[in-house]
Every structure is written in structure tokens, then in C-alpha cells.
């Protein structure tokens with residue numbers, strides 16, 4: 001176990017989430033003592049814009065924590081005890097392509113789901129491996145990487161194959177955000193909820209929601225049937241996601257449970273189970289990427305400018321479950337707290353009728369040696385089949401990335417439930433290869449060498 005006070009490096013320091021995460025760290029310094037915070041990013045200008053805001057957040061709470069801003073890996077990771085990874089490879093401009101290209105073909109345009117998520121995965125796997133190698137080379141040998149970088153399911157599978165020994169824990173804040181909403185609906189703090197959950201990242205179901213041992217899923221089922229997974233006043237539950245598109249995301253749990261009421265689905269399942277309705281409500285010229293660029297990103301950069309000019313920092317970033325969750329996980333890893341959290345781990349029988357080596361999202365006790373998954377048993381045939389199709393799509397995508405195989409990429413796109421035909425898969429993939437010219441060299445070569453059918 002590493003000893004406090006810790007050196008923490010944030011890879012993707014220019015992220016819009018960095019100030020919120022650092023604020024979550026500052027209000028928990030007693031639980032997670034820090035000697036130094038380092039920001040690392042390949043976009044120096046972007047990171048240098050965010051850095052003064054981050055430093056202000058730190059100095060409002062501590063005068064002694066060392067603050068380092070760098071684009072040099074050795075400076076960033078030497079002797080580090082924890083690395084929070086939150087890269088967006090290609091930044092929002094490529095997220096916009098990920099979302100708009102499929103929509104031009106009448107297919108769901110989404111950051112981590114469908115063809116957009118597959119394209120995002122093709123960009124992210126190898127930079128994630130590069131980050132792991134840098135951390136392994138420079139950081140404390142007991143250092144943990146806690147990874148938020150999306151698409152988490154594909155990144156987790158790529159890391160399993162390429163760096164199986166790496167001390168990386170992949171996490172997602174969607175289940176914990178759903179639990180925040182459940183707590184608001186039930187009138188209990190989310191930390192009082194103990195859930196059973198199974199699936200892949202962004203593709204899973206809650207099967208029990210216990211409060212002091214009593215399953216409260218029946219109550220939630222009744223609420224969802226009226227309002228979806230939100231309190232009646234949506235903005236009260238999730239201020240960062242008061243955007244209409246996010247309110248709709250939470251409300252759309254209702255139609256899924258109207259059809260399949262047994263389990264409470266992760267909101268992302270709407271993209272796979274009701275894609276036509278999603279596409280009908282998506283604007284191919286103005287997607288979630290545009291909302292974020294004109295919302296969260298614009299607001300934070302304007303605040304940074306205001307702070308630079310006036311020395312006053314407007315309230316411009318969200319401190320919520322996103323920051324709180326990664327700090328919870330870091331504390332449990334650091335001090336062997338064995339807290340139960342939903343994290344992405346190698347299956348090894350936790351879901352009895354899914355492949356042993358699948359990267360699944362299940363409850364696990366977080367120890368200093370890593371996560372210990374809770375066995376969720378065998379899942380029903382309906383869920384197993386959906387999961388196997390999604391798993392195959394993701395695993396073929398990872399193989400396509402590693403081998404530079406156009407055919408496997410086409411199989412991955414064709415297998416994805418959001419893509420109706422192989423012709424749609426080919427048309428979208430070929431457009432994405434063009435758009436990702438700077439990011440997929442191996443696939444580009446295969447495609448240009450006439451491997452494309």
C-alpha cells in the first residue's frame with residue numbers, strides 16, 4: 001500500500017471535469033491527504049487555460065499542496081501514487097464527428113454507444129496503453145490508475161488484452177448517478193443504497209436496490225412508470241444535467257421498464273432498445289457534443305477568462321457524483337476500505353453465463369490489492385443474449401484496433417444493435433475512417449490497401 005500524503009496526477013488535466021474533481025478532493029483532504037497535484041495534458045494551451053482555475057480551487061483549501069502543470073510525462077508521473085485518467089482523444093471536435101456521421105445514415109449518434117462509441121474506442125485504446133506505459137515507467141510501483149476515459153467498456157477490454165498486469169481500475173459515474181437519482185426519489189442518501197447490478201459498461205441493469213436490507217426496487221418501479229428515473233423537479237436531482245437532452249435520457253427509462261419491468265436499466269440501454277425513437281429526436285446538425293461545447297466547455301472557459309481578468313472566479317463547474325465517486329474509489333484503494341462500488345472488472349464468473357474474460361460492470365469490494373467482484377450469478381437469456389452481442393461488437397473493435405483489421409471493424413459495426421444492416425455499417429465506417437485520418441493509422445492503411453470490401 002502507498003502511504004499518504006499522496007502525489008496525484010490527472011491525465012487529461014485540460015478536462016472540463018478537472019476543477020470539479022479537484023474540488024471533490026479538497027473537501028476530502030482529511031480522508032485523502034495530498035502532497036501534490038499534477039496536471040498532465042497533450043494540449044498545453046487548453047490545460048494552461050484550466051490550470052489557474054484549478055490552482056484557485058486548491059488554494060481556497062490548502063497553501064501547502066504543491067501544484068504542477070506539465071505536458072511532460074516524466075514530470076507528470078515520477079513517483080506518483082495515483083493517476084486519475086480522463087482523456088478525450090480527439091477532443092470535442094471528434095466527438096461531434098462520432099455523433100453526426102451515424103446520424104447522416106439514420107443511426108444513433110452518441111458519444112460512447114453505437115458507431116460513435118466504436119469510433120471513439122478506435123481512437124482511445126492505444127493512447128490509453130501509452131499512458132499506462134508512462135505511468136509504469138515513472139510512477140511508484142504501487143501506483144493505481146483510476147480511469148474515467150471513455151469509452152470505458154472498450155478501453156477496459158483493450159487494456160485487458162494489451163496490459164493485463166496494469167494497475168488500472170476503470171470506472172463509470174452513470175450507475176452512481178442513477179443511485180443519486182434513486183436516493184432523491186426514495187428520500188435517502190445514495191450512500192445508504194446497496195445495489196445488485198450486472199452488465200457491461202453503459203449496458204447493464206439494477207436487479208435490487210436495498211436500503212437497510214430491504215429491496216426498494218418495487219417503489220422505484222412505480223415512480224419510473226410515472227416520471228422515469230428523476231424526481232418530478234428534474235433539475236433538483238441532477239443540476240449538471242438539467243439540459244433537456246439529459247432530462248429526456250433519464251425519462252426514457254420509463255418506456256424500457258414499461259416493456260421489461262423486472263430490472264431497472266442503465267439509461268444507455270435506450271440507444272440499443274429504442275434507436276429509431278432516439279434518432280427521431282436527435283438533430284443531425286446539433287448534437288450533445290454541440291450542447292457541451294456551447295454549455296459546459298464554454299461556461300468553464302469564460303469563467304477562466306473572467307478569473308484571469310478580474311481575479312474573481314464565477315461558479316462555473318459542477319461538483320457532484322462525478323468527482324465524489326472517483327475520490328471514494330481512490331480512498332478505498334488507498335486505505336483498503338473494502339467499500340462496495342460498481343466498477344468495471346474482469347468477469348471471472350461474477351456473471352456466471354458470460355465469458356470468463358469479459359470486462360463486466362458489477363458490484364465489487366475495493367481493496368488495496370484491487371477490486372473483489374461480487375457474484376451476480378447467471379442472468380436471464382434475454383439479457384445474456386443482448387450482452388453477448390454487445391460484448392462481441394466491442395471485442396471485435398478491440399481486435400480491429402490491435403490488428404489494423406478493416407474486416408473486424410466492419411464486423412464490430414455490423415454486430416452493434418444500433419446499426420440495422422451491413423450496408424449501414426460499411427457506409428458509416430468508411431466515413432469514419434476518413435474523419436479519423438489522424439487517429440487510426442493502421443486501419444487507414446488496411447482500408448487504403450483495398451482491404452475494404
Ligand SMILES: NC(=O)c1ccc[n+]([C@@H]2O[C@H](COP(=O)([O-])OP(=O)(O)OC[C@H]3O[C@@H](n4cnc5c(N)ncnc54)[C@H](O)[C@@H]3O)[C@@H](O)[C@H]2O)c1
Pocket residue numbers: 011012013014015016017018040041042043046047086087088089090091092127147148149150151152171172173174322
Ligand atoms: N467514465 C465515465 O463515466 C465518464 C464520466 C464523465 C466523463 N468521462 C470521460 O472523461 C473524459 C474527459 O471528458 P471531458 O468532457 O472533460 O473532455 P475534455 O475534452 O474537456 O478534456 C479531455 C482532455 O483530455 C486531453 N487529452 C486528449 N488526448 C490525450 C492524451 N493522449 N493524453 C493526455 N491528455 C489527452 C485533451 O487535450 C483534453 O484537455 C472523456 O473521455 C469523457 O468521455 C467519463
Ligand SMILES: O=P(O)(O)OC[C@H]1O[C@H](O[C@H]2[C@H](O)[C@@H](O)[C@@H](O)O[C@@H]2CO)[C@H](O)[C@@H](O)[C@@H]1O
Pocket residue numbers: 111112150172173174175177178238240241288292320321322
Ligand atoms: O454528455 P456529457 O458529456 O455531459 O455527459 C456524458 C457522460 O454522461 C455520463 O456521466 C454523467 C452522469 O451520468 C451525470 O449524471 C452527471 O454526473 O455527469 C456525468 C458526466 O457528465 C456517463 O457516465 C459518461 O460516461 C459520459 O461521458
Ligand SMILES: [Mn+2]
Pocket residue numbers: 152171172173174202
Ligand atoms: Mn460512463
